Amino acid sequence: MITIRKPDDFHVHARNSYLLTRVWPHTAKVFGRALVMPNTDPLILNSEDAKRYYHQIVTVDDSCEPLMTLYLTNNTTPNMIGEAFRAGVIAGKVYPVGVTTGSDKGVRNFNAMKPVFEAMEELGMVICFHGELPGVNVIEAEKAFLDILHGIATEHPQTKIVLEHVTTADAVDFVIDHHNVAATITAHHLVMTVDDWAGRPHNFCKPVAKFERDRARLLEAAGGGHKFFLGSDSAPHPTSHKEAPVCAAGCYTAPVLLPLLTQIFMDEFGTEVALEQFASVRGAEWYGLPLNEGEVTLVEDPWEVPNCYDGIVPFMAGETINWKVES
Numbered sequence: 001m002i003t004i005r006k007p008d009d010f011h012v013h014a015r016n017s018y019l020l021t022r023v024w025p026h027t028a029k030v031f032g033r034a035l036v037m038p039n040t041d042p043l044i045l046n047s048e049d050a051k052r053y054y055h056q057i058v059t060v061d062d063s064c065e066p067l068m069t070l071y072l073t074n075n076t077t078p079n080m081i082g083e084a085f086r087a088g089v090i091a092g093k094v095y096p097v098g099v100t101t102g103s104d105k106g107v108r109n110f111n112a113m114k115p116v117f118e119a120m121e122e123l124g125m126v127i128c129f130h131g132e133l134p135g136v137n138v139i140e141a142e143k144a145f146l147d148i149l150h151g152i153a154t155e156h157p158q159t160k161i162v163l164e165h166v167t168t169a170d171a172v173d174f175v176i177d178h179h180n181v182a183a184t185i186t187a188h189h190l191v192m193t194v195d196d197w198a199g200r201p202h203n204f205c206k207p208v209a210k211f212e213r214d215r216a217r218l219l220e221a222a223g224g225g226h227k228f229f230l231g232s233d234s235a236p237h238p239t240s241h242k243e244a245p246v247c248a249a250g251c252y253t254a255p256v257l258l259p260l261l262t263q264i265f266m267d268e269f270g271t272e273v274a275l276e277q278f279a280s281v282r283g284a285e286w287y288g289l290p291l292n293e294g295e296v297t298l299v300e301d302p303w304e305v306p307n308c309y310d311g312i313v314p315f316m317a318g319e320t321i322n323w324k325v326e327s
């Protein structure tokens with residue numbers, strides 16, 4: 001049995017409408033706070049959208065505090081940033097156009113974002129980046145994006161930047177080398193490499209999992225003491241969108257997240273200390289939030305992950321996880 005401080009998930013796709021009602025309770029049951037992504041349909045483009053979305057989420061389950069984000073585009077203005085900040089939005093998300101689900105309206109021109117980034121820098125709002133360069137193949141797209149991010153990070157040295165769901169050893173090195181850049185790491189990128197998603201639509205996500213040397217480096221970073229923290233990128237899609245000729249990107253990890261992370265960390269490090277730092281401490285510190293008050297206990301009690309939750313296939317479906325959240 002292990003007990004850790006109540007964790008936060010600093011990157012989750014809570015969706016809306018029916019999906020929201022099915023997926024959010026999995027996150028809310030375990031996590032104190034969750035940074036909810038704005039690539040919903042419709043997108044969260046301004047403060048009004050964010051306020052409305054916040055209410056939709058807490059109406060489903062208010063036991064977890066949704067932390068709100070804004071979807072940044074080349075039409076976002078500094079004024080919209082100010083309004084969003086006053087409405088409680090804590091971060092803006094940059095999706096380079098076309099790189100993943102819901103990125104069609106994303107950023108085309110990074111230079112043109114300068115006034116928006118300056119406004120965020122002044123207000124202390126975090127800029128979160130989906131770090132893939134459009135037009136580059138899935139294996140090299142993250143590494144190729146690091147040049148752009150280097151320019152932005154050095155031009156806005158006071159801005160807190162999060163490089164989301166890092167998948168490469170190059171990105172880990174980049175984060176360590178830039179004082180104002182931190183990174184989230186998902187559970188699925190700690191266990192998968194290319195062979196796990198090739199031909200397996202439920203394991204296909206963006207950025208794709210890379211090679212063993214990358215996975216090993218991510219695990220080392222997650223367990224180390226340095227600016228890396230949990231952002232699950234739990235991204236549910238209806239089965240019909242996953243098992244399709246062109247498969248939607250996203251792994252639905254919310255129902256298995258903390259048990260899976262516990263298994264990964266206990267197997268690798270043999271103690272819950274590193275897990276607690278990764279899931280409950282470093283993210284809150286980066287965002288300047290107080291640590292959660294409560295605790296979560298997990299027990300070693302193997303269970304088989306169901307094939308489906310409300311029509312959505314979870315990550316690790318049919319496989320055994322050795323840890324369980326004590327109810």
Ligand code: DOR
Binds near residue numbers: 100205
């Ligand atoms: O795999 C992914 N799914 N990566 C993303 O960046 C977006 C997400 C989604 O919204 O489905």
Ligand code: ZN
Binds near residue numbers: 013233235
């Ligand atoms: Zn995401």
